[in-house]
Amino acid sequence: xxxxxxxxxxxxxxxxxxxxxxxxxxxxxxxxxxxxxxxxxxxxxxxxxxxxxxxxxxxxxxxxxxxxxxxxxxxxxxxxxxxxxxxxxxxx
Numbered sequence: 001x002x003x004x005x006x007x008x009x010x011x012x013x014x015x016x017x018x019x020x021x022x023x024x025x026x027x028x029x030x031x032x033x034x035x036x037x038x039x040x041x042x043x044x045x046x047x048x049x050x051x052x053x054x055x056x057x058x059x060x061x062x063x064x065x066x067x068x069x070x071x072x073x074x075x076x077x078x079x080x081x082x083x084x085x086x087x088x089x090x091x092x
Contacts, residue, residue: 009036012044042070 008015014037018024024033046066053061086092 005033005036009040012040014040038071038075042067042075045070045074 004015004017016033046063049066049070050060050063053059083092
C-alpha cells in the first residue's frame, strides 16, 4: 500500500488504494497525503510553466520560485475558498 501511494504521487496520478481511516489515521491523511497532493500538482504546474517559458523566450526561470508561487498564490487560496463554499453548502 505504501509503495503504491508513493509511486502514484511521484508520477502525479494521485492513485490511492486504502480504505480511509482503517489504513491511515486522520492525522497521517491530513499531513502526509494532503502535502503530497499539493507538492505533486505544484511541481507539475511548475514544470509546465518552465516549458511554456522556454518556448516563448530563452530564459528558463526558477523552478522553486514558480513552485512556491503556485502553492501560495493559487492552490492555498483556491483551496480555502472552495472549502468555505463546501462548508456553507453542507457538503462537509
